[in-house]
Amino acid sequence: MSGNLYLVATPIGNLNDITLRALETLKNVDLIAAEDTRNTLKLLNYFEIKKPLISYHRHNEEIKSNILIEKLIAGQNIALVSDAGTPGISDPGEEVIKKAIEKGINIISIPGACAMINALICSGIDTKEFTFLGFLPLNKKLRKEKLDKIKTLDNTIIIYEAPHKLNTTLLDLSEILEDRQVVLARELTKIHEEFIRGTIKEVLEKSENLKGEMVIIIEGNKDKYEHNNLNDLSLEEHYKYYEELGYDKKDIIKAIAKDRNVNKNEVYMQFTKNKKSL
Numbered sequence: 001m002s003g004n005l006y007l008v009a010t011p012i013g014n015l016n017d018i019t020l021r022a023l024e025t026l027k028n029v030d031l032i033a034a035e036d037t038r039n040t041l042k043l044l045n046y047f048e049i050k051k052p053l054i055s056y057h058r059h060n061e062e063i064k065s066n067i068l069i070e071k072l073i074a075g076q077n078i079a080l081v082s083d084a085g086t087p088g089i090s091d092p093g094e095e096v097i098k099k100a101i102e103k104g105i106n107i108i109s110i111p112g113a114c115a116m117i118n119a120l121i122c123s124g125i126d127t128k129e130f131t132f133l134g135f136l137p138l139n140k141k142l143r144k145e146k147l148d149k150i151k152t153l154d155n156t157i158i159i160y161e162a163p164h165k166l167n168t169t170l171l172d173l174s175e176i177l178e179d180r181q182v183v184l185a186r187e188l189t190k191i192h193e194e195f196i197r198g199t200i201k202e203v204l205e206k207s208e209n210l211k212g213e214m215v216i217i218i219e220g221n222k223d224k225y226e227h228n229n230l231n232d233l234s235l236e237e238h239y240k241y242y243e244e245l246g247y248d249k250k251d252i253i254k255a256i257a258k259d260r261n262v263n264k265n266e267v268y269m270q271f272t273k274n275k276k277s278l
C-alpha cells in the first residue's frame with residue numbers, strides 16, 4: 001500500500017506556532033522533503049526530532065517529485081515542508097501534489113501558519129472575499145497585467161514582497177491605487193511584528209528602508225462597482241470585467257442582467273446577435 005503525503009505547515013517566525021499535530025507527523029514519517037534542508041534541520045533540532053531529509057525546491061521540483069512519488073508508492077510516509085508557513089503557497093509543493101493525486105496517493109494537510117491569512121485577519125480590511133496574487137512578476141509586461149488587475153479587482157488583494165523590492169512595488173502601486181487603504185504587515189509572529197496602515201501615499205512615507213518580511217494587503221476597488229460605470233461599458237467589456245473577477249459564464253450573464261436591469265435572456269440574445277461565443 002502507498003504511503004501518505006503530509007503537507008506540513010511550519011512557523012513563519014515564532015517557533016511556538018508549530019502545532020502538536022505537525023510535531024507528531026514530523027516524528028512519525030519516514031522522510032521529510034524540505035525546501036532548504038539546513039533550515040528544516042534547525043527546526044527539527046529545536047524540537048529534538050531526528051529524521052532523514054531530502055531537498056525539494058523550485059529548481060529540482062520536477063526530478064525530486066518523481067523520486068518522492070516512487071518512495072510514496074513503495075509505502076513510505078513523507079512530510080513536505082517549506083522554509084516557512086504553508087507548503088505550496090508561494091513555495092514549492094504543487095508539482096509533487098499533482099503527481100500524487102494522479103497516482104491515487106493519499107494527501108493529508110497539517111494546517112498551521114500562513115503569512116497571507118495572518119496578515120489579512122489583522123489588516124482590518126474586508127476578509128469576506130479576497131484575491132491572493134503571491135509575488136508580483138518582475139517581467140514588465142506580466143507585471144503591468146497584474147497591476148491592471150489590481151486596479152479593477154473589487155475584493156481585497158494580498159501580495160507577498162521581499163524587503164529589497166518593497167519600495168519599487170509600493171511605488172508601482174501608488175500609480176494605480178489613489179486613496180485606497182493599504183496595510184503593510186511586517187515580521188508577523190516575530191518580536192518586531194508591525195502593521196502600517198493608511199493610503200498608499202501614507203504607507204510609502206512610513207515604509208522607507210523597512211527591513212524584514214512583508215505582506216501587502218490592499219482594499220478592493222469599490223468605485224469600479226458603481227453600476228453606472230459598468231453600464232457605460234460595451235457588453236463585451238462588461239463580460240470581460242466579470243470574467244477577470246473569476247465569475248463563470250452563468251454568473252456573468254446574471255450579473256450583467258442585474259447591472260443593466262434587464263432579463264438574463266436578453267443578455268444572451270444580445271451576445272448571440274453579435275455572434276459572440278461565450
Ligand code: SAM
Pocket residue numbers: 012013082084085086087088089090091113114115116159160161162163185186187188189190213214215
Ligand atoms: N509559504 C509561506 C506562507 O505560507 O505564507 C510563504 C512563503 S513566500 C516564499 C515568503 C513570503 O511570505 C515573504 O516574502 C513575505 O511576503 C511572506 N512572509 C513570510 N513570513 C512572513 C512574516 N513572518 N511576516 C510577514 N510576511 C511574511
